[in-house]
Amino acid sequence: MTKLIDEVITKVVKNAPPQTGFNVSNAEKEEEETVLEVVALAQCRADVPSQECTACLQKAAKEIKKICPNRVDDRIWYEYCHLRYDNSGDFLSFQDTDFRVVHYNVEYVSDPITFNKALNELTDQMKVALKLDSKEFGK
Structure with missing residues (x-):
């Protein structure tokens, strides 16, 4: 095979x-x-x-x-x-x-620093929108 x-x-x-x-x-x-x-x-x-x-x-x-x-x-x-x-x-x-x-x-990714910053901001916005604290996120 x-x-x-x-x-x-x-x-x-x-x-x-x-x-x-x-x-x-x-x-x-x-x-x-x-x-x-x-x-x-x-x-x-x-x-x-x-x-x-x-x-x-x-x-x-x-x-x-x-x-x-x-x-x-x-x-x-x-x-x-x-x-x-x-x-x-x-x-x-x-x-x-x-x-x-x-x-x-x-x-x-042409600019990893900017990419990671934007990704972290998006993740933070998602946590707020979902009303999760950092300990629950990613379960």
Whole structure:
């Protein structure tokens, strides 16, 4: 299965046109009268420049193999792109609301100090609006 996963990840990133950053690909092989298939989706945000889209998908392909080796269903989200694969392709027909591990990426934040200040201000406003004290926030 690892070879199929590697094949489909390479294929979906390679075939995602830089103008749209969207592609669905599959890889399959027959093994003992059973067809094994892996389906992958690559997608960039519509406002992301072509060069950034390609770079993001290439990074996602590299990282998903490193972070999630030998898994038959996985996804990785970055600010500019999303890459997902699984062994059934069922995810293409329904909304993905599942998550397991959250990693964040601030690589594209041009001014982290201003970003963090704005984020803290927003969090404080949310606490006030929700009438939470700091000990309850984040439960």
